[in-house]
Structures are given as structure tokens and as C-alpha cells.
Amino acid sequence: MSLKIAVLIKQVPDHEAIVQIGADGTLDIEDRYVCSFFDEIAIEAALDIRKAHADAEILALSVGGKRSVESLRRAMAMGLDQVEQLGDDSMDGADGLGVASLIAARLKTFNPDLVLAGKQAGDDDMGAVGPMVSGLMGIPLVNAATAIDVDADGGKVRMTHSMNGETWTVESGFPVVVTAQKGLAEPHVPVVMRVMKAMRAKIINTSTEDLGVSAADSTGRLKRLGYYSPPTRPQVQMVGDVNELVAVLAQRGVI
Amino acid sequence: MACNEIWAVARIRDGQITGAGLQLIEAARELAREKGLDARAVLLGCDRATADELAGVVNGVLWLNDERLNEYDAAVHAGALFGLMEARGKPVAIFAGTNDTDSEVVPRLAAMCGAAFASSCVKIRWEGDDLAIRRPVFGGKVYEELALLSRPAMVTVRPGAFDGAQKLAAPGSVEEISVEIPASSGVTVVERASSAQGGQDLSDARRVVAGGRGVSGESYQKVEALADALDGSIAASRALVDAGERPHEQQVGKSGKTISPDLYIACGISGAIHHVLGMNTSKVVVAVNSDPDAPIFAAADLGMVGDVMEILPALAEALRARK
Ligand SMILES: Cc1cc2nc3c(=O)[nH]c(=O)nc-3n(C[C@H](O)[C@H](O)[C@H](O)COP(=O)(O)OP(=O)(O)OC[C@H]3O[C@@H](n4cnc5c(N)ncnc54)[C@H](O)[C@@H]3O)c2cc1C
């Protein structure tokens, strides 16, 4: 049986990019976008699995407009050959459930054994889409996996993840949704040749209509009220010796 | 069908309500009070003693007393909460923790009932009749405020966002409810190993001593000794985890844990934004670093410039002397 893997990826601002609140209250985001940190781990994990299962079929999916295409080119440069953009820029404002609905609709026909996503996306840090895809498809979920071992013939996957202070090794049959935590795989930097080739590739698009999902259903559950600066701490108080430190800690009631 | 309640999903550890669980109950109590709603704790599985303990801090406990819920399974727990909604009506909101289990259960449940979901909330307030939540985005560079326009609104709350609920003058009631429990999703647990933390979840620790590259190798023992003197837990920066010196469960930061202890002592940690994100909601932050210009001092309440090799043992000693 040939293994089928879907990898869900998203283009987000680089973690070094400057993100600020503009004068009009919207965000000024420096124009440095990359494939999200945990999503590259998911891509690499899929590539690792293909090393042991040469006939594995891997489909990378990204929901949204032209930035989605960029993330798919990255996936191609890293070694995936089957990629697909779902929807268009009308999906860029969708919430997690909107994105998950489109993905679940596409996966109905792809019929994956394994769905790999990131633990959370580098922009909204929500951690919603992976679990939501599992909920919509009614299939098992293993969040924040740090190790994965696929036994295609036995029809099962073994994973490790951290569960409230313990490390759990769990096993699931197919299909299963697994989200990637750091440690699951070590993403490699693609070679220039492949990057060039990926830049020229034609990227397939499947529209929301084709998938029978309305982009309008993807909004309306969440309304953004505004952005705020992160809370700041008052100026640090420097202390000269440990007795002084202990005295202040006692005064603050934390020891 | 709807009910005028806010539910707090109370997680239990070794038969005790966790600190984060008490905070969730407080969140439900505060927000319910403002709108004349009822706060309820939802208990999945467990025993009568635990249900009674919960009733000490909240007016009503909805106890799903079914032994099939005692072992955690994301699909079963999400399904049971879905069943509770069918039986009792949709609550106004469901609050849960940012722990590893609820981070699976709640978004899965939100998908099952088409509800709005937001994770890692640090503030919750009413905006008219909708709940508005504040949460970090872009790795904490900014915070967003979102209104959740569905019923129920589903929220996971960061520890430290609320104070722990105080005991009620008179205990609340415990209502045993039987709901349909779905079959296991087929994820079986092969092995449960307690981490180096002795099974204690760093997310729930009150005092944490964390070490970075400045305490790599044998010097990390100084961190452990200080944690011991504080009855606290140990943690690490990514530098030590990547170097294979500390397990990943102990990593604090963007790609590790987000924690909000009362006291966080950063030792030999430079204070990269990715690290700070995991601890900046701690109540009191202390930084010990040999570099007076280290960015960690900007994220700290109290700072000491110097060598960890000298300061940590002296601090441990001073704390012991106080006991
Ligand atoms: C996407 C992404 C995610 C990341 N996630 C995380 C995360 O979850 N957690 C995390 O921690 N990092 C994370 N990082 C890495 C982060 O950017 C930093 O590289 C890391 O936190 C540095 O660790 P450190 O402070 O221990 O080491 P360093 O930056 O090397 O700092 C060591 C500090 O020790 C001090 N020091 C040295 N010797 C002594 C001494 N004898 N006494 C006192 N002080 C001394 C030095 O002055 C220095 O300030 C992430 C990075 C990226 C790109």
C-alpha cells in the first residue's frame, strides 16, 4: 500500500521581521515572509518518512492568496513535488475553522493516511487548524509530536509527545492528524538548483467553489477589535548582593 | 437549546485542582457575575472527592461521572463535552487551560460545533454581549484583541491571567450528568514516562529557576541547587536544549513552554525575545547575568550583574538561612 501524506503549510512573517502597530491602528509588518517555522518541520518530517517509504505520495496544501504560493514553492524547493493552493486572497482573513474547512474538503478526495501540520503558525500562534481538521474529519489527533515512526504495512504510526509534564509514546492507526513540535525533524536548507526550479513551477489552484465551501463562511466568528503593545515591566531594579535580593523577594511575597 | 452558564473545564492532577484550574474557575466566576450568568466547573471522570473539592470553589459542578473519561483521549473528551452541550444546552462560553490536553480538546470541539476559538488568552472581558479576549500574536511582538461572536465562545486561558478562585462560604452543588461518550479515536498510550521534572508539569510550577548557556555543563547543578532551596522547578533556554543538555519539556519560550510562575529566576540567559515570550507573564522576574547590557534585564523586575557560579550558591544559602 502506498502511503499518502498531506502537509499543511502557511507563509508568515519571518520571526526576525519587525511587526509594529501603525498610526491607524493596523499592523505594519516588514516584508520578509517565510514558510512558518513548525510547517518546515512538518515538511521535513514528511520527507524523512518518504526515505523509508519510497512510494509515499506527499501533497502540500496552503490556503490563501499569493503568499500561500510562496510557501508551496518553498515546499517544492525542499523536495516535495505535489503542491496545491486552496482558495485565493479572499481566504487570507479566514479564521482557523475557515481554513480547516477548506482543507478538510480537499482531503476528502485525497484520502490521506497521515496529515502533518505545524503546532502553531508563526503569525496568529493559534494552534487551531490541526486539531480542527481532525475534528471536522472525525479522525485521531496527536498534537506537538517530537518523534514519529510510521509502519505503513502494519497500518500504524507511533509518536512521542509531551503531555502535562510527562512524555507519552502513543500509537494510532490511519488516518491521523499530527502537528509538529520542534524536534520532530530538522529542516534542511534547499539547494539553489531546486529553489530556481520551484520558482518556475506552475502551482495548481483549487477554488473554494470547487471544494463546495463558501469563503464567506470562513469569517464572522471572530472580530478583531484592535492591537496592543505587549505589556512592559517597570524599570528593572538592580541589586548588589543576595541578601538584598532575598529581602525584596520576601517583601514581594514570592518566597 | 442554550443555558446561561460559563463552563470552566477543571483539570485535575493527582486528585487536586491545579493552580491553573483554580484560575479558570475564577475567570468563569468573574465574567459570569458581571452578566448574571452561572459559573460551572466541568469535571470529566475522576471521583466523588474531587467533585466535592471543586464544589468548594464554584457554585455548581457538572460531573461527567464515567470511568471511560478517566484516561485521557482527545476525541473522547471533546465528544463528551459535545454531549454535555447537547444534554444541557450550549453555554455562553467554555474556558479551558493552555495545557497539552486542552490544546487538543478545545479546538477539536470548536470544529465539531462551528464555534469561535481563541487560544492563549491573557485577558477576558465583556464587549457588549460578546466576550473579548486579548492574546499574543507574532510571537508576542504585539497583542490582539478579538471578539468571539459565537455561542459558545471557546477560549484557552494562559496561566497567570486570573487569580486563583477563593473558597466559597458554602459549597456549591455537584450535579452528576450522564452523556453519550464516543468510542476511543484509536490513539492508544504505549508508554508514559515522567520527565526529568519528576512528572511535575513546569506549566504549573510556582517558582522556576531557569538556566541558559551561561550555566551549561556542570554549572547547571547550581541551578538545580537553587531550585531545591526554593522548592521550585528547573527550566532551560533553548541553547541548553539544542545542545542536548536539558530535555525539551524544560524549554521555556516560543518553541517550548509558556509559563507564569510567581517567581522566575533567569540564570545565564541572554533574554532573546523567543525566550522572553515564554516567561514574560511571570509575576516577579529575576535576572542574573555577567553582562550588564544583556537584554534579559529589560524583561526583569530585579537584576544582579555577576557570575552565576558565585551568585547562585550564595542565593541558595541565603534562602536556606531564612527558613
Ligand atoms: C523560531 C525560534 C524559536 C525559538 N524558541 C526559543 C525558545 O522556545 N526558548 C529559548 O530559550 N530560545 C528560543 N530561541 C532561541 C533564542 O533566540 C536564543 O538563541 C536563545 O534563547 C539563547 O539562549 P541563551 O540565552 O541560553 O544563550 P545566549 O544567548 O548565548 O546567552 C548566554 C548568556 O549567559 C551569560 N553568561 C555567560 N556566562 C555567564 C556566567 N558565568 N555568569 C552569568 N552569566 C553568564 C551571557 O552574558 C549571556 O547573556 C528560538 C529561536 C528561534 C529563531
Ligand SMILES: Nc1ncnc2c1ncn2[C@@H]1O[C@H](COP(=O)(O)O)[C@@H](O)[C@H]1O
Ligand atoms: N492558511 C493555511 N493554509 C494551510 N495550512 C495552514 C494555514 N493556516 C494554518 N495552517 C496549518 O495549521 C497550523 C496551525 O496554524 P494556526 O492554527 O493558525 O496556529 C500551521 O502550522 C499550518 O500547518
